[in-house]
Amino acid sequence: MIKVRDKIECCDFLVVGGGMGGLEAAIAAASGGADVIVAEKHNTLRSGCGANGNDHFLCYIPEIHGEDMELVLREVGNTLDGGPWVDIDLTRVLLQHTKEVVDRWESYGINMRPTGKYVFEGHSLPGQQLYHLKFDGKKQKGCLTQAAKDAGARLMNHVLINEILVKDGRVAGAIGVDISEEEPEMVLFQCKAAILCAGMGLRLYPQQNPTYMFNLPGCPADVGSGHSMALRAGAKLVNIDIPNVHAGPKYFMRGGKGTWIGISSTIDGKPVTPYVTGKPSRATGDVTADVWPSVYLDKMLDGTGPVFMNCTELDDDDVEYMRWAFDCEGIGSIFEYFDQRGIDIQKEMIEFGVFNCTMNNVGVEINEKAESSLPGLYAAGNQVGNVRGNLAGAAVFGMLAGRSAAEYVKTVAHQSIEDIPLVEEKKALFSAIWDRVDGAHWKEPASTLQQIMNDYAPALKPRTENLFRVCIKYLADLKKLCYTELMAENSHEFMRCLEVLDQIDLGEAVAVTGRHRKESRGRHQRADYKFTDLTLNNKFMVVHKDGAGEYHMEYRPRHMR
Amino acid sequence: MPPIIDRNKCVACGFCAEICPVDCLYLDKAAKKLIVRYGDECWHCGACKQDCPKGAITMRYPLSHMMLSFPPDKEVAK
Numbered sequence: 001m002i003k004v005r006d007k008i009e010c011c012d013f014l015v016v017g018g019g020m021g022g023l024e025a026a027i028a029a030a031s032g033g034a035d036v037i038v039a040e041k042h043n044t045l046r047s048g049c050g051a052n053g054n055d056h057f058l059c060y061i062p063e064i065h066g067e068d069m070e071l072v073l074r075e076v077g078n079t080l081d082g083g084p085w086v087d088i089d090l091t092r093v094l095l096q097h098t099k100e101v102v103d104r105w106e107s108y109g110i111n112m113r114p115t116g117k118y119v120f121e122g123h124s125l126p127g128q129q130l131y132h133l134k135f136d137g138k139k140q141k142g143c144l145t146q147a148a149k150d151a152g153a154r155l156m157n158h159v160l161i162n163e164i165l166v167k168d169g170r171v172a173g174a175i176g177v178d179i180s181e182e183e184p185e186m187v188l189f190q191c192k193a194a195i196l197c198a199g200m201g202l203r204l205y206p207q208q209n210p211t212y213m214f215n216l217p218g219c220p221a222d223v224g225s226g227h228s229m230a231l232r233a234g235a236k237l238v239n240i241d242i243p244n245v246h247a248g249p250k251y252f253m254r255g256g257k258g259t260w261i262g263i264s265s266t267i268d269g270k271p272v273t274p275y276v277t278g279k280p281s282r283a284t285g286d287v288t289a290d291v292w293p294s295v296y297l298d299k300m301l302d303g304t305g306p307v308f309m310n311c312t313e314l315d316d317d318d319v320e321y322m323r324w325a326f327d328c329e330g331i332g333s334i335f336e337y338f339d340q341r342g343i344d345i346q347k348e349m350i351e352f353g354v355f356n357c358t359m360n361n362v363g364v365e366i367n368e369k370a371e372s373s374l375p376g377l378y379a380a381g382n383q384v385g386n387v388r389g390n391l392a393g394a395a396v397f398g399m400l401a402g403r404s405a406a407e408y409v410k411t412v413a414h415q416s417i418e419d420i421p422l423v424e425e426k427k428a429l430f431s432a433i434w435d436r437v438d439g440a441h442w443k444e445p446a447s448t449l450q451q452i453m454n455d456y457a458p459a460l461k462p463r464t465e466n467l468f469r470v471c472i473k474y475l476a477d478l479k480k481l482c483y484t485e486l487m488a489e490n491s492h493e494f495m496r497c498l499e500v501l502d503q504i505d506l507g508e509a510v511a512v513t514g515r516h517r518k519e520s521r522g523r524h525q526r527a528d529y530k531f532t533d534l535t536l537n538n539k540f541m542v543v544h545k546d547g548a549g550e551y552h553m554e555y556r557p558r559h560m561r
Numbered sequence: 562m563p564p565i566i567d568r569n570k571c572v573a574c575g576f577c578a579e580i581c582p583v584d585c586l587y588l589d590k591a592a593k594k595l596i597v598r599y600g601d602e603c604w605h606c607g608a609c610k611q612d613c614p615k616g617a618i619t620m621r622y623p624l625s626h627m628m629l630s631f632p633p634d635k636e637v638a639k
Contacts (some may be wrong), residue, residue: 342630
């Protein structure tokens with residue numbers, strides 16, 4: 001039997017995931033008087049995609065950018081923080097609060113002005129308004145962790161959350177697992193509100209080197225569990241039918257392409273886009289990887305690849321600056337690799353490739369308070385589907401969620417959770433996995449899942465009705481086998497088992513929604529529906545599951561203003 | 562697989578295992594030994610190396626993660 005903690009952990013507001021969004025939510029809610037618990041699968045000091053740092057913070061500062069925020073909003077819309085899959089009203093809310101968060105972060109001790117003044121660089125088209133504040137995020141997780149403690153939030157490290165408990169149509173608690181010891185321990189939480197900040201959905205699709213599942217652009221712990229929990233709880237998800245792709249170095253997959261000072265070039269060193277010619281600048285680098293991330297695949301397929309990141313025009317000062325910037329971003333491993341292996345980027349270009357779908361910036365639908373469609377449930381960060389902003393988006397909507405939740409929890413009472421049937425169902429499932437002596441190691445279904453997703457709900461190849469149909473069937477088969485065969489020898493493996501089950505749920509939702517969109521749009525390319533249905537322009541597909549497990553899809557207008 | 566622990570420097574304080582973002586390190590409390598238990602799950606973020614109070618950790622980048630470098634082909638450019 002799975003060990004179950006006697007005590008039910010009780011709080012007003014449960015934060016699921018101690019990344020940027022989660023810690024900001026915790027700080028804001030605790031400052032507003034709420035009793036807050038942060039449940040983090042690893043340790044908030046070094047967890048998630050911001051574990052080692054970040055160096056670009058989307059930010060609008062009126063004294064620098066001018067009083068007309070709309071000009072910045074328009075520019076954001078053109079680049080990676082905007083695009084066709086965000087609600088404009090939420091992007092406006094994001095921009096309105098970025099300076100406030102920058103000031104808060106400075107107060108926590110995060111170095112937002114490493115050169116002494118505000119400097120804007122990267123992720124932008126040359127000659128246009130720059131809006132990414134260059135900062136040094138190396139210490140960000142430690143500073144945010146301390147700020148959350150100072151605000152009075154209780155941090156529970158090595159505790160994963162597996163289910164949001166719902167009663168009478170609103171959040172009542174959660175089911176977690178403490179993995180700090182060798183034997184996992186099921187933990188029940190009673191809360192009035194919760195926020196999902198579990199990051200993007202990596203490991204659902206295979207990446208460039210499928211043998212090494214953890215060779216990934218973002219933190220491999222972020223597997224889309226937040227997406228799955230929201231779906232199972234009945235909250236609405238948005239845009240998960242549209243695959244996102246990303247780009248970066250091969251075969252050492254690492255995000256942070258905006259920190260490279262180089263030009264995407266063909267084998268002769270010539271740029272593949274007209275944005276930057278000659279020597280790349282620190283200010284803009286090359287935005288190609290942001291605005292045309294599939295160029296590295298597209299040009300392989302049309303016979304004009306490969307495409308490289310070309311830094312050979314840089315002088316020594318620029319190279320040293322880039323080394324420093326990579327450290328700020330938390331990707332210093334790349335330069336350490338160059339040093340260890342004797343790669344001189346002033347002489348050799350680095351080949352870039354496309355990263356397969358990471359389920360980033362698709363997921364829970366939120367409003368201007370970061371509320372989901374389920375009362376008491378909030379979301380922020382990479383698992384949100386209708387606003388981006390990446391790091392800044394996580395921090396701003398985390399903060400807004402925390403503030404909103406602090407008020408919400410004053411208006412509702414705690415509900416008992418022991419009688420919610422899901423508690424016993426999960427106890428039985430956990431016990432079955434933990435008690436099994438001979439069975440399937442988590443990597444068995446994890447690799448099969450990646451194959452199924454890549455073959456039948458692909459992000460980089462055409463999709464069809466038949467592919468989606470079999471995908472849904474194959475995933476159901478895989479899930480059934482997992483229920484009867486998964487086993488774990490310790491809490492680490494137990495965590496991985498639960499991750500796989502979450503991923504299968506998310507994969508099913510991707511296939512169901514992809515099947516529903518009977519047109520081609522973005523990376524959702526249907527071989528059987530090659531046209532783009534113009535009546536669906538500026539419409540988002542919203543999906544939720546009802547209590548019986550049935551999917552419901554609808555298109556709703558994109559918020560354009 | 563990475564990271565590499567210098568046994569002469571490591572005091573088995575366990576802090577690297579505590580903060581590893583993917584839980585690939587393990588402190589065997591009975592044996593007072595830090596173990597790279599799931600090396601193939603390492604993200605190569607280097608947090609363990611940065612936070613080790615004794616400087617006992619170095620990173621090794623596996624050949625599976627080889628970076629692909631190539632000099633600009635000036636002949637083609639002509």
